[in-house]
Amino acid sequence: MRKILGLFSIIAALLSFAAVAVASDIHPRNANGVTYVSGGVGMDEVAALRDMARYYNLRLTFAAKCNGDYIAGVNVTVLDARGKEVLNTVADGPMLFANLAPGVYQVKMDHKGDVLEKRVHITSRRPLAATFAWSNVDFGSVVHCG
Numbered sequence: 001m002r003k004i005l006g007l008f009s010i011i012a013a014l015l016s017f018a019a020v021a022v023a024s025d026i027h028p029r030n031a032n033g034v035t036y037v038s039g040g041v042g043m044d045e046v047a048a049l050r051d052m053a054r055y056y057n058l059r060l061t062f063a064a065k066c067n068g069d070y071i072a073g074v075n076v077t078v079l080d081a082r083g084k085e086v087l088n089t090v091a092d093g094p095m096l097f098a099n100l101a102p103g104v105y106q107v108k109m110d111h112k113g114d115v116l117e118k119r120v121h122i123t124s125r126r127p128l129a130a131t132f133a134w135s136n137v138d139f140g141s142v143v144h145c146g
Contacts, residue, residue: 025045026045026049026052028052028055032086033086034078034086035098035099036056036087036099037049037056037097038091038092038093038095040070040072041094045093049095053097056099056127057098057099057100057123057127058098058100058122059095060091060098060109060129060130060131060132061129062091062094062096062109062133063094063134064134064137065134065135068133070093072091072094074096074111075089075090075109075111076096076108078105078107078108079106079107079108080104080105081103081104081105086105102122102123103122104121105122106119109132114134114135114136116132116134
C-alpha cells in the first residue's frame with residue numbers, strides 16, 4: 001500500500017510540473033548533454049521557472065544595472081575548463097537555468113555587443129545563482145542607464 005501511495009505522489013508531482021510548464025510554454029531543452037531552460041517573461045513563466053529551479057545548478061538572471069529592468073535576448077555561451085563550448089543559446093527571457101556537470105566554466109553573456117564574462121565553479125552540493133547587469137541597455141528607441 002505504501003508503494004502505491006508513493007507512486008501516486010510521484011505521478012502527482014510530475015503532472016503538476018508538466019501542467020506548470022505547459023501553462024507557461026516553458027520547456028527544457030538539451031544541447032551537448034546540457035539541459036537548460038530560459039524565459040521569465042510574465043508571471044506564468046516566472047512561476048514556472050521558480051518551480052523548475054531545483055533541477056538546475058546554474059541559475060542566471062539578466063538585468064539593467066541602474067534600474068533593475070529585466071533583459072531578454074542575451075546570447076549565453078558556456079565553455080568548460082578546456083575551452084570547449086558546452087552551451088550556446090539565446091535566452092528567451094531574463095532567466096536561464098542550466099544543469100552542468102561539476103567543474104569550472106567560463107560564462108559569456110552578450111547583450112547587443114556588450115559582453116560580460118564570469119568564471120563559475122559548479123559543485124554537486126549547491127546551485128550557483130547569479131544576476132548579471134549591463135550599464136547601457138537599449139530598449140528600442142530609448143537607451144536606459146546611459
